[in-house]
Amino acid sequence: MAKKQYNPHQVKAKKFLGQHFLEDETIAEQIADALTLEGYNKVLEIGPGMGVLTKYLLKKPLTTYVIEIDRESVDYLKNNYLNLASRIIEKDFLKYDVSETFEDEQFAICGNFPYNISTQIVFKTLELRAQIPEFSGMFQKEVALRICSKEGSKVYGILSVLTQAFYGAEYLFTVPPTVFNPPPKVESGVLKLTRKENFTLSCDEKLFFRVVKQSFMHRRKTLRNSLKTLELSDNLKANVIFDKRPEQLDVQAFIDLTSLIENDENRLINTNYGS
Known part of the structure; x- marks a missing residue:
């Protein structure tokens, strides 16, 4: 009823x-x-x-x-x-x-x-x-x-x-x-x-938000192109993950990507990731 x-x-x-x-x-x-x-x-x-x-x-x-x-x-x-x-x-x-x-x-x-x-x-x-x-x-x-x-x-x-x-x-x-x-x-x-039981990310969370947002701003482009403004080293950009488009990455892959960027030789010079 x-x-x-x-x-x-x-x-x-x-x-x-x-x-x-x-x-x-x-x-x-x-x-x-x-x-x-x-x-x-x-x-x-x-x-x-x-x-x-x-x-x-x-x-x-x-x-x-x-x-x-x-x-x-x-x-x-x-x-x-x-x-x-x-x-x-x-x-x-x-x-x-x-x-x-x-x-x-x-x-x-x-x-x-x-x-x-x-x-x-x-x-x-x-x-x-x-x-x-x-x-x-x-x-x-x-x-x-x-x-x-x-x-x-x-x-x-x-x-x-x-x-x-x-x-x-x-x-x-x-x-x-x-x-x-x-x-x-x-x-x-x-x-x-x-x-989640563990809701702390194993990467810089501020950088994670920036990477995700910037990746999807140009969702049809590869990550190599959409993340250009992060001034990544040529060595990092050679990684096969940058051949992918953002919709191909699950959440853990974005966390792993952020860790790679966080530890990139070019990024270590400047840790001001922006918002």
């Missing part, structure tokens, strides 16, 4: 915030249930709207916080989730210093993310990876598939490599536009990220 549908009409969705309110509570429950609750007892939901997902997080044996910039949604949550009121953060997640709430504690991320900032949410999660062991949420399907894709795929790219360097990425299921109000023009996808 299908669960009662959530009433989406009490807060008006705002296009400039990328809001599409989820109506199907079964899907909301599945997103909440994707969290294992292992290694943490707090969760931060991003963009709770009217709390269709929040209500299922509140049922779990953890402390739920929500972060929301829409004043109308904040007012709705305060009026309808009285026990949550003190844990509603009226801020922009992308600009928020999470240490104000969590200090150095571990916490999970969850949400039906606004599509216009979903990629930025992932990048901030990577910055905070030492504190975020788990992540589950809804994305535009295309973005969710990109995050979870493997080498050889046409959508494999910067987001795939950087995310999977630190997290295991699992695409869970596809969600049709019809369960949202207003319905988006595309399908959505739910994914789960689980931080």
Whole structure:
């Protein structure tokens, strides 16, 4: 028997915030249930709207916080989730210093993310990876598939490599536009990220980010051409790995490539790798 549908009409969705309110509570429950609750007892939901997902997080044996910039949604949550009121953060997640709430504690991320900032949410999660062991949420399907894709795929790219360097990425299921109000023009996808047991790379991490980003800026070129600005030695560029294009390298190969560049005779002269 299908669960009662959530009433989406009490807060008006705002296009400039990328809001599409989820109506199907079964899907909301599945997103909440994707969290294992292992290694943490707090969760931060991003963009709770009217709390269709929040209500299922509140049922779990953890402390739920929500972060929301829409004043109308904040007012709705305060009026309808009285026990949550003190844990509603009226801020922009992308600009928020999470240490104000969590200090150095571990916490999970969850949400039906606004599509216009979903990629930025992932990048901030990577910055905070030492504190975020788990992540589950809804994305535009295309973005969710990109995050979870493997080498050889046409959508494999910067987001795939950087995310999977630190997290295991699992695409869970596809969600049709019809369960949202207003319905988006595309399908959505739910994914789960689980931080790797060892999430420290065996190479210079700042250089790793630069190598990955620069490689995919010219994805049809060989690495020898796309990484020209790193001023590599002729001896290093003779390595067969530089004959490959970036989509041919898995995450470990990018780590190995970064180590090679890090130890290159030309690079040892200047260790300022940039950002």
